[in-house]
Amino acid sequence: MPERRRAVRLASGHVCVDVYQGAVAALVPFLVAGRGYGYAAASGIVLAASLLSSVVQPLFGALADRRPMPWLIPLGTAAAGGGIALVGLDAGYPATVAAVALSGLGVAAYHPAAARLVRTGAGGGGHTAMSWFALGGNIGFACAPLLVVGALSLPGAAPWLLLALPAVLGVVLNRPRPAAADPAPSAVAAEGAPGAAAAAPEDVRAFLRLSLVVVVRSVVFIGLSTFLALYVAARGGGGTGGAAALVALYGGTAAGTLLGGRLASSWGRTTAVRRAYAVAAPAVAGVLVLPLPLVYGCAALAATALYVPFSLQVTLGQDYLPSRMGTASGVTLGLTVSVGGLASPLIGAAADAVSLRTALLPLAVLPLLAWALARRLPEPAPPAQAQAQPPSQAD
Structure with a gap:
């Protein structure tokens, strides 16, 4: 409690x-x-x-x-x-x-x-x-x-x-x-099994792969959130329709954030992450190709799928670097997100050169790249929980 x-x-x-x-x-x-x-x-x-x-x-x-x-x-x-x-x-x-x-x-x-x-x-x-x-x-x-x-x-x-x-x-x-x-890290180990965190090896390769996944996810979501209102307005939705699309998008982020923890408890974190990206790809494609009334539902579904992995990726990063949880949090919460945001000006330049829909189409493919990268992410045992609980109860 x-x-x-x-x-x-x-x-x-x-x-x-x-x-x-x-x-x-x-x-x-x-x-x-x-x-x-x-x-x-x-x-x-x-x-x-x-x-x-x-x-x-x-x-x-x-x-x-x-x-x-x-x-x-x-x-x-x-x-x-x-x-x-x-x-x-x-x-x-x-x-x-x-x-x-x-x-x-x-x-x-x-x-x-x-x-x-x-x-x-x-x-x-x-x-x-x-x-x-x-x-x-x-x-x-x-x-x-x-x-x-x-x-x-x-x-x-x-x-x-x-x-x-x-x-x-x-x-x-x-x-x-x-x-x-x-x-301190040593005290975290003592909460569960003495020496667990100190003995847990760091998986730098998995952390770097995870960071790439977070960058790809960031490109997709920031691209959608930046241009969705303009895209809906250009398709005849007007300013009100664009605002409604953003409401649907941000509502989906809240749902996905809460859903992520529940799915991780049932499936494990890496499985939940992979399945979420598999759902995100057709949802983003639906935003770009389906008729306007369906765009709102697809926007909500896409945001939900993109935010299911959000908190799970933070805890995965912390478990890949168990003695450097703060550093892992800073990378997964901050650095990789900002790097992903650098793609937005490129999307805008492409939209000026061709069309906004054409410029946004790669966003429907990128979740598949995140899914492919996430397939090779191992499921680490949480440092203090791994020995404190029976294996059947650990993620």
């Missing part, structure tokens, strides 16, 4: 942090209209946030692996919210970029340490706990536009103070507790 409460608390804290990942993109129209930034300047703001929030995550993960740093979680939360609040000072473009970069740095500091704590708190298993943690991030990201639009409709400096409130709540939720301190 204490582990469940801690998982719920960390998932709730994840909501508060990932509000600030979604807030940057939501702020861009207001900054363009209110401060006269051009498109290049606006893209620079988004780039500063995304690079620091994703690329730097493995570095913070490595720090969390070297020594327990539970204080890094509330500190990262405070930095994420404080950076966005500082944007309201309007001290010039460089200061705005620096404030957004501070927010991204806070997001990067939070995720590896928090994901490691979710896993160690579950005694080495925790696929369902990781699913709830990932769902918290999805909810925070989805709520960001509503928070930004609602806050910035108020006059004066109040909107920027209001935007800092989720960070205040997140710091309270994620403050270090003596009973829930993040154990």
Whole structure:
């Protein structure tokens, strides 16, 4: 029961942090209209946030692996919210970029340490706990536009103070507790079987293969989320139809995130990952070739299939590198996702050269590549759980 409460608390804290990942993109129209930034300047703001929030995550993960740093979680939360609040000072473009970069740095500091704590708190298993943690991030990201639009409709400096409130709540939720301190790798081993984590070999080859799978998945989902609304509008759905398609897409992400933990308990993680990618391929193809009314259902199904592996890939990475869980979390949650996002400008350039549908067609094939790569992923035994439970109960 204490582990469940801690998982719920960390998932709730994840909501508060990932509000600030979604807030940057939501702020861009207001900054363009209110401060006269051009498109290049606006893209620079988004780039500063995304690079620091994703690329730097493995570095913070490595720090969390070297020594327990539970204080890094509330500190990262405070930095994420404080950076966005500082944007309201309007001290010039460089200061705005620096404030957004501070927010991204806070997001990067939070995720590896928090994901490691979710896993160690579950005694080495925790696929369902990781699913709830990932769902918290999805909810925070989805709520960001509503928070930004609602806050910035108020006059004066109040909107920027209001935007800092989720960070205040997140710091309270994620403050270090003596009973829930993040154990060192050797302590994680002791929770289940003495010396289990220390004796567990690292499978670097499997981790690199998994990282490729995550990159491919990221290309598909970011490509869909970036261009789906435009694609539906171009097919006659209009702006309302495009927004409805995004609602279906994001609703599918929540369903897939929760479903992943349940399927892993029944099938095992690697089997659940492979089957999810096998379903994703025809679902993405349906978005691109079926009549418009069916596109919404296919978008929801595609997002569900692409998000079933999301939390499972985090725990797989942690088990492939059992003594470097923070580093594995930083790579699977941050670095590989940002690398996948680099494909979006290429899709846009191809759409300008030919057509949007033609440019998006490769996205229907990429899940098959992820499936093929995932076929050779081994199912590792969770470090502390492997000897603490009978083999028939382990994933």
